[in-house]
Amino acid sequence: MKYPVYQPSLNGNEKKYVNECLDSSWISSKGKFVNLFEDQFSNFVGTKYGTAVSNGTVALHLALLGLGIGEGDEVIVPTLTYIASVNSITYTNAKPVFVDSLEHTWQIDPEDVRRKITSKTKAVMAVHLYGHPCNMEALKKLCDDHNLFLIEDCAEAIGSKYKGQHVGTFGDVATFSFYGNKTITTGEGGMVLTNDGALHDRIVHLKGQGLAKYREYWHDAVGYNYRMTNICAAIGVAQLEQIDSVLSKKRQIADWYREFLKDTPFVFHSESGDVFHSYWMNTILLPEEMDRDDLKQFLIDKGIETRPMFYPIHTMPIYFKKYEKHQVADRLARRGMNLPSFPELNREDVLQITTALKTF
Numbered sequence: 627m628k629y630p631v632y633q634p635s636l637n638g639n640e641k642k643y644v645n646e647c648l649d650s651s652w653i654s655s656k657g658k659f660v661n662l663f664e665d666q667f668s669n670f671v672g673t674k675y676g677t678a679v680s681n682g683t684v685a686l687h688l689a690l691l692g693l694g695i696g697e698g699d700e701v702i703v704p705t706l707t708y709i710a711s712v713n714s715i716t717y718t719n720a721k722p723v724f725v726d727s728l729e730h731t732w733q734i735d736p737e738d739v740r741r742k743i744t745s746k747t748k749a750v751m752a753v754h755l756y757g758h759p760c761n762m763e764a765l766k767k768l769c770d771d772h773n774l775f776l777i778e779d780c781a782e783a784i785g786s787k788y789k790g791q792h793v794g795t796f797g798d799v800a801t802f803s804f805y806g807n808k809t810i811t812t813g814e815g816g817m818v819l820t821n822d823g824a825l826h827d828r829i830v831h832l833k834g835q836g837l838a839k840y841r842e843y844w845h846d847a848v849g850y851n852y853r854m855t856n857i858c859a860a861i862g863v864a865q866l867e868q869i870d871s872v873l874s875k876k877r878q879i880a881d882w883y884r885e886f887l888k889d890t891p892f893v894f895h896s897e898s899g900d901v902f903h904s905y906w907m908n909t910i911l912l913p914e915e916m917d918r919d920d921l922k923q924f925l926i927d928k929g930i931e932t933r934p935m936f937y938p939i940h941t942m943p944i945y946f947k948k949y950e951k952h953q954v955a956d957r958l959a960r961r962g963m964n965l966p967s968f969p970e971l972n973r974e975d976v977l978q979i980t981t982a983l984k985t986f
C-alpha cells in the first residue's frame with residue numbers, strides 16, 4: 627500500500643538508545659530508560675506521577691483497579707470508542723454503561739452521562755476519540771456533583787489540549803497507549819498518570835505482582851506483571867524528543883486535508899470549541915447515500931488504505947445485553963472513515979489522496 631493509514635516514524639535516537647540497552651544488558655523492566663520515560667512523559671502532560679506499563683489496555687485496567695472499582699459497580703463509557711476502553715471495565719467485573727456521542731465533536735455526551743448515573747455509578751471514562759478533546763468542563767462538574775471518579779483514556783490524544791491544558795490532567799487518573807500506530811510509540815506500551823500519590827502507589831503495587839514493600843517475595847495483593855521493558859522505554863524516550871515536530875506535522879497534515887476537502891460532501895473532523903486537536907487520525911464522514919465499502923475498494927486500487935470508524939460497542943454480540951439506541955454514535959460510525967494520518971505524509975500525498983476521494 628502506497629499510503630497506509632499509519633506507520634511509525636523512527637528517525638531519532640531510537641536505535642542508539644536500544645543499543646545502549648543491549649550493550650549494557652539492561653533489557654528487562656529495570657533500567658534507566660523506564661524512569662526517564664516516566665519522568666519525561668508525566669512532565670510533558672503535566673501530572674506529578676507516571677508509571678510505564680506494557681500497553682494501553684492494562685493501563686486502563688490498573689487505573690480502574692487503583693480506584694477500587696469492581697463487582698457491583700457501574701462505569702459510564704461512550705459506546706463509540708476502541709474496544710479496550712470497555713474491556714478494561716469488564717476485567718474488573720464492573721458493568722460498562724454506554725452513552726451516546728455529540729454531533730459536532732464526536733465525543734462523549736455529558737447530558738447522556740447525566741441520564742445514566744445511578745446509585746451504582748462509580749466512575750465516568752472520557753475517551754478523547756481520534757485526538758479531539760472531550761468537554762472536560764461539563765464532565766468534571768458532573769463527576770464532582772455526583773461524587774464520581776473521572777478517568778481519561780488518552781490513548782489517542784497525546785498532545786491534545788482542552789482550554790490550553792493537556793488532556794489527562796482533568797480527571798483522577800489518565801491512561802496513554804504507545805502502540806505502533808499511536809502518536810508516539812514504544813512498539814507496545816502504555817502509561818498511567820495521576821496527581822494522587824496514594825493512587826499512584828496502589829497502581830505501581832498492582833503492576834508489579836502486588837509485592838509488599840517490607841519483605842522480599844511477600845505479596846499482599848493479587849497483582850499483575852504489567853511492566854514495560856527498558857527497551858520499550860528507550861524507544862519512548864527517543865520518540866518523546868521528537869514530539870513537538872510530530873505534533874506540528876500532524877496539524878499541518880490536517881490543515882491540508884481540510885483545505886483540499888473544502889466544498890466537497892465529505893465532512894472533516896475539525897476542532898469544535900476551545901480545544902487543540904492533535905489529529906491522531908484524520909477522519910471524514912461520508913454523505914449518507916455513499917457506499918463506504920465501494921469507496922474503500924476504489925481507494926485500495928489506488929494504493930490508499932482507509933479504516934472504518936469504530937463500531938459502537940453496544941452493537942457487538944459480546945456486549946449486546948438489551949436493545950439500546952445511540953443515535954449519534956450509530957450514525958457517525960456508519961459514515962466515518964479514517965484516512966492516512968502518519969506524520970511523514972507531505973502536501974503532494976494529501977493532494978493525491980483527496981483527489982481520489984473527489985474522483986469517487
Ligand SMILES: *Cc1c(COP(=O)(O)O)cnc(C)c1O
Pocket residue numbers: 681682683684707708710711753779781782803804805814815816
Ligand atoms: C489504542 C487504544 C487503547 C489501548 O491501547 P493498547 O496499547 O493497544 O492496549 C485504549 N483506548 C483507546 C481509545 C485506544 O485507541
